[in-house]
Amino acid sequence: MKIPAIAAVLLACACSLGQAAAPAERRTDPLRSDPLDSPRWADMRKEMFPAGARVVFDERVRVTAPLTAENAMNVPVSVDAGALGEVQEILVFADFNPIVRIVRFEPAGAYPGLGFRIKLQQSTPVRAAARTADGSWHVGGAWVNTAGGGCTLPSTGSSSPEWQKRLGEVSSRVWERKEGGERVRLRIIHPIDTGLAAGIPAFFLQDLLLADSTGRPLMRIEGFEPIAENPVFTVDIPAGRTAAGYRVSGRDNNGNAISAVIEK
Amino acid sequence: MKRLPIATLATRSLIAAFTLGWTLLLSAVDRDYGLSPVKIAEDTWVLTGRSEDFSFSNGGNIVNTAFIVTRDGVVVIDSGPSRLYGEQLRRSIARLTDKPVRLVLNTHHHPDHFLGNQAFPAGTLAALPATINGIHDEGGSLNENMYRLAGDWMAGTDPVTPGRALAAGPLEIGDHRFELIALDGHTDADLAVLDRSTGVLFAGDLVFNDRAPTTPHARLPRWQAALDQLEKTGFRTLVPGHGPVASDAGPIRQTRAWLAWLDQTLRRAADDGFDMTEVLAITPPAEFRRLAVVEAEYRRSVGQLYPAYEQRALSKEAGRP
Secondary structure, rough: OHHHHHHHHHHHHHHHHHHHHHHHHHHHHHHHOOOOOOHHHHHHHHHHHHOOOOEEEOOEEEEEEEEEOOOOOOOEEEEEEEHHOOOOOEEEEOOOOOOOOOEEEOOOOOOOEEEEEEEOOOOEEEEEEEEEEOOOOOOOOOOEEEEOOOOOOOOHHHOOHHHHHHHHEEEEEEEEEOOOEEEEEEEEEEEEOOOOOOOOEEOOOEEEEEOOOOOOEEEEEEOOOOOOOOOOOEEEEEEEHHHOEEEEEEOOOOOHHHHHHEOO | OOOOOOOOOHHHHHHHHHHHHHHHHHHHHHOOOOOOOOEEEOOEEEOOOHHHHOOOOOOOOOOEEEEEEEEEEEEEOOHHHHHHHHHHHHHHHHHHHHHHHEEEEEEOOOOOHHHHHHHHOOEEEEOOHHHHHHHHHHHHHHHHHHHHHHHHHHOOOOOOOOOEOOOEEEEEOOOEEEEEEEEOOOOOEEEEEEEOOOOOOEHHHHHHHEEEOOOOOOOOOOHHHHHHHHOOOOEEEEEEEEOOOOOHHHHOOOOOHHHHHHHHHHHHHHHHHOOHHHHHHHOOOOOHHEEEOOHHHHHHHHHHHHHEEEEEHHHHHHOOO
């Protein structure tokens, strides 16, 4: 009975050492503490953030997405970094997507969160990295399992002449929120092709600005190829920044303009 | 039943490469669906599938198929999810009768209802015109998707489009008087078959019993109207597309209640400005918990149906308050 007893003591020591070391490691060595345990994290760390930047995993950045996504062409994702307080920008990316970057947004007055839909090529972590005023990046994420293929299929729009007539058309609506403030949802007609389907060049929304009717910016959105076709965005406006009306403007990578008044 | 067909070039070539391997493998490993026809009325047998999602372990056998042995030959209703299923179905029939298969009806164009067609003579295959078009246009991608979901049970399966177009109305075969009922709502064409000689109604996937309905091609108001019509047919026995056979309209009401809840929930969510992730977080109420795979089907339905509700809520014509 002696040996098991000794082993148990050794194990206990090892465990308590592990626990003591963990919180510090989470800060200094994010390579080894990825909560999503992705073999691509080391590459992501290098590609997505400036060398020397402080990058921490932080549960206050919440990414909500279905654990299993049936339709890889249209995977709903929402990001909520509200628990961090003020946030400068948020970068959303997926480790295993052929085009890793999905969307980058600056909540300049809007709530630091965004709802949108994406295309995924295979099962992958979907992460949001929020940069706070001190320059550090707070990373949250969720695994999404999918059969995939969403990035290498042509958009349905690319085979239909319909979108050409309606390209850039915006439908939108504003709701009052029970918790105070308002919610703006908008949908833009755009085929969004990734450039990875044979013979169809990349065609996607590059810049969007949501502003109030006086022109004060509320949210800047920089889109990349993996955003889903006919994108839908959900933006919340805190009570202090609501306005009589809103407007959205922007362009795609071919220079087509998007401009619409969002009426209440 | 169907999932959205998603196949990359890579998976296409993988499928091509593996098909040969699977075919060879099949000769060594004899996969058996364990089909056991149950007699539910005079001349009438049903093979009940499992109330599950497609999987490598069930080989796609989540569907109900049936056959009626008339004096002039056998009428088969749906051919199952794979060539292998079709072959084993045919052997099950041959164990009970030496009459030839005269007619194979595909109730609609979802893969578990027509991918067994290969096992039957091409001249016996029949469906509604829109179902024929659906199998012709989407059969390939639906078949590829089934390989992904059910694995090597699919070995050697290719879609076969029925050559004979059916029209609604009476159809007499041997000593059985059938009524073909052309409806839609689960897909663009849903065939229900009432055997007036026995009172058995084969409802196809318009009716699910104790299993949550699937909705990849659904139009909910049309589907609800189709259920109203089925309830009025005066059947004695009801064979749903999925789930156990019933002797009353319970499964029709259950399916209608689910569709009504789904419609109302998605409409309210869209009108209240819910993001899709918030809609996914809604839990179906307790009354639906007895439905097999209800959470998974709810999530699939949100993905398939919510964008249209959302679009309606966002468009100017919505007639907002």
